[in-house]
Structure formats: structure tokens, C-alpha cells
Amino acid sequence: MAFSNTRRRYASFDTVASIPGEVIDAFWFIIDHHLKGVFPMETIINFDLVNSDNLLSIRFSQDNSPTTVLVDFGYPFNPDWPLHYRAVDNMGRETIMTAREM
Secondary structure: OOOOOOOOEOOHHHHHHHHOOHHHHHHHHHHHHHOOOOOOOOOOOEEEEEOOEEEEEEEEEEOOOOOOOEEEEEEEEEOOOOOOOEEEEEEEEEEEEEEHHO
């Protein structure tokens, strides 16, 4: 199962340049505290940033699953951020990247 044998974690240059570190940390928080052991995850999972009354929500989904999870954060939403990100597990090397980098 993907994202179960973490060796190292990274964020792509485009990701680091486009969103604050707190948002990147939120992706890892969702994986570790809301998804691991709850849902079987593919090697590529989707995260979408959602504007919830000017606060950030992050939606998890997978291409071959109807399941979605929306997690709310008390962090201000910025409409200039890219909205679509991917988390990729390459044999324990996990990377957050923008969807346009895929």
C-alpha cells in the first residue's frame, strides 16, 4: 500500500514557490492523521485547495475511487495559489507537487 513506508518527504520547487510551508505541512498532516490506515492509497493521490469562506480547506481524492475527504483549516485562503496538487509515493520517497508538474 502506498504512503505506508515513508523514507523521505519532499516538496517540488514549484510547490515551495507557490504556497506557504504550513499548507505543505497540511498535506502531510492529512496523509498521516486522516488517510493512513483508513483508506488504501494509490501511489499518486490528489489534493485540491478549496475556498471555504476565505479559509483553507483541502480535498483528498484518488482517480479510481469515488471517496473524497475534505479537511478544514483555520488558515487564510489565497486565490492566487494553484488549486491542484499531487502527492506521489516512489518506493517510500514521497513528494508533493503541483498538478501541472505531473
